[in-house]
Amino acid sequence: MRQPLKLMLVATALIFVCAVGTVQGQDQLTESPDGPEAVKVYYTPDEALAKVFAKADSLWSEEWTPTSKERSELENRLGWVVAEESFVVHRGGKKGQDQGYAMIMEEQGRFKPITFIVKLGADLRVEMVLVMVYRESRGDGVKRQRFLKQFRDKDGSDHLRLNRDIVAVSGATMSSRALASGVKKVLAILELKYSPTEAGS
Amino acid sequence: MTGKQMKSGLRRSHRWVGGVAAVFILLAGISGFLLQHPSWLGPAANPTLAVAADPLVPGRLLRGNHWGVEESTDDGRTWREVNMLAAPTDVVRVIFSPDDPLLVYALGRYILVGSQDGGRIWRDIPVRAKGFPPDLTYLDLGAAPGGFLYLLTGNGLLAGSDEGRSWEWRSSPDDGPSRDWRRLIHDLHTGQVLGATGRRITDIGALALLFITVTGLVLLRRNGKTFRQ
Structure with missing residues (x-):
């Protein structure tokens, strides 16, 4: 007993x-909020592209520098300042068929940027999100598919608002916010650049 | 009173006090479990936490709530959500700059955002200062002429100059309590002290507590036979 x-x-x-x-x-x-950098690399760019374009037999990249009108349109859609000068869009094909688009993004977490890849299908809907590099000492729960799966099938019309459309990882609100805003940004960029309705307008 | 009578009285009171205590354990177990899974409770109430009137446009208001910032152009009769890529949550202050009415700030619990065009296009305003703790929460914001901002945080007052481009502590972060005991107790209660694994362990513990309490109450109804065994 x-x-x-x-x-x-x-x-x-x-x-x-x-x-x-x-x-x-x-x-x-408290002495150093950024702390010693705790870099965790889950995927290199090549590994991430190979994973998201697993079925593709050809890969290529396109660089898009938006005009001032396009930039203004993008900022209006996002309600947010777009700091990047240009964007690199990775594309894949299989026997001439479009395998979709992918962008490697870097968004600010609590103190450090998070690098991740967003893969969209040819229909401009999210197919996969992977965290590639996480640099903060905590909050890396956002790398789990349990969180990232929430973005699947979302398109440009989805708001992706934290804790309403996307449930944040407990204890990693800022990282969740970074991922949600990064995916939303990718959707807006690719829709503006590649959507047939946008091209026709 | 004989020893046997005393023992019997003690046993009876033990049984009933145990029954009452079980109710508290049930409440603590259920509420603790729900604390861990707030999404099960459905959408949270969303009261207005802050409001500011546009000094340039009569009838235009901005208000902050748990989900972000909303705008009214009819003197507060109807509201629509302000489009933001990364809206702050728990917006406790919306404020127009006294220097430039097109400059507007919205303060969330962990995020400060600003707009230079009256609230159409927004951006993050990073707050960085020496001794900036990792879990700093923002409580209130004031704007003064000359591009000065004053940010009240859970650890003290920060003063920002140049519209929030640089920050320094006005009252030291060390002025406050060095150890957040309330948070420690909360983390112990919910298991968060051990991270995600701790939360799972606490869930299992809460379920086990609920199980033994409910079974204990069922057994108590059977004339407390278990206590006599």
């Missing part, structure tokens, strides 16, 4: 020590 009691006491004490340690760890981070 005393043995389980001792075990319970030891477990409670351990949890408490861990908790205090966590809070003290936060105090140490």
